[in-house]
Amino acid sequence: MSTIPADLRYAKSHEWLKLESDGTATIGITDFAQDSLGDITYVQMPKVGATLKAGETFGVVESVKAASDLYAPVSGTVLAVNSALDSAPETVNRAPYSDGWMLKLKLADPAAAASLLDSGAYAKLAG
Amino acid sequence: MAAAIVQSLTGAKLGLIKYYHFAEATVAGIHCLASRTGYTGEDGFELYHAASESVALAEALLAAGVPHGLELAGLGARDSLRLEAGFPLYGHEITADISPLTAGLGWTVKLDKGSDFVGGAALLAEKQGGAPNQVIFFKTGDRRIVRADTPVLGPDGTIVGRVLSGTLSPILNEAIGSAFVTTASAVGEGGWSVDIRGARLPLHRVRPPFVPLKK
Numbered sequence: 001m002s003t004i005p006a007d008l009r010y011a012k013s014h015e016w017l018k019l020e021s022d023g024t025a026t027i028g029i030t031d032f033a034q035d036s037l038g039d040i041t042y043v044q045m046p047k048v049g050a051t052l053k054a055g056e057t058f059g060v061v062e063s064v065k066a067a068s069d070l071y072a073p074v075s076g077t078v079l080a081v082n083s084a085l086d087s088a089p090e091t092v093n094r095a096p097y098s099d100g101w102m103l104k105l106k107l108a109d110p111a112a113a114a115s116l117l118d119s120g121a122y123a124k125l126a127g
Numbered sequence: 128m129a130a131a132i133v134q135s136l137t138g139a140k141l142g143l144i145k146y147y148h149f150a151e152a153t154v155a156g157i158h159c160l161a162s163r164t165g166y167t168g169e170d171g172f173e174l175y176h177a178a179s180e181s182v183a184l185a186e187a188l189l190a191a192g193v194p195h196g197l198e199l200a201g202l203g204a205r206d207s208l209r210l211e212a213g214f215p216l217y218g219h220e221i222t223a224d225i226s227p228l229t230a231g232l233g234w235t236v237k238l239d240k241g242s243d244f245v246g247g248a249a250l251l252a253e254k255q256g257g258a259p260n261q262v263i264f265f266k267t268g269d270r271r272i273v274r275a276d277t278p279v280l281g282p283d284g285t286i287v288g289r290v291l292s293g294t295l296s297p298i299l300n301e302a303i304g305s306a307f308v309t310t311a312s313a314v315g316e317g318g319w320s321v322d323i324r325g326a327r328l329p330l331h332r333v334r335p336p337f338v339p340l341k342k
Contacts, residue, residue: 038203041295042270044324060324062272064203064294067324089270 002032010122011073032126076105155187168212213335265330282318
């Protein structure tokens, strides 16, 4: 049974998004996703300033089992990436919703987050 | 640790089984062939037994081992350990198409005993003519895993082989693996590289083991 915080929004491709009060968003992968991947060995991130389009790949998360694409849940501009994951990608396994965050994004359309799944809908997908 | 755990479940004298030897032993009341291999580069045992006894044996080993710190490990962990030790795995470093000479395992084949065997003539011809390909081991200095079947490029960018095994070494904290390359390309350190999602990573040749064996 994976953890699915109620205050986040979710993509069907297993990324989470947290809408911050200043209109930016933090993005990572869900507990379900990290558990399915197994030991994460590498996280490939876009550069700060990169423009992401909803549904398109923005990086790669690699585990011993496989390399999997990461998909942008919404469109926006990358404000920051979690560079701590370069040397400690296993943080995503340990703390997928906190220290294992991946991106901070300036949303192209702040209302877009509302179109993502809420925790109840995601639980039906990944519970 | 392995010997202490298995010994607690058997009357057989495991101390008499040398590294890479085996003996029959009744472990937790189950008839086994106990092989002092483990295929990890450290002291360990492989137990061969009736499939119907698997669960009972695993549960007995786990119960006996937990006080010693035993944890379960899967094939991913076993694969990193055997690669760090430089042990070949059938289907990767040795296949129906990769001979023992090509795999660097010529010491396992005696061609001078005067007795013929299936494949003997082919191996003798390969030994005399030189194998056109060979298996080499590498590390990259980078954490991105170089997966099996990734093309291996020579110094001029042409494909000179393919990766056979690849994983992340938790001890070295970098990707390690093996590759099947043309003997012509295996000059010095080879100058090989691979393309991982658009990044060109050099392969640094390693003569295994990658880490000292503890046997």
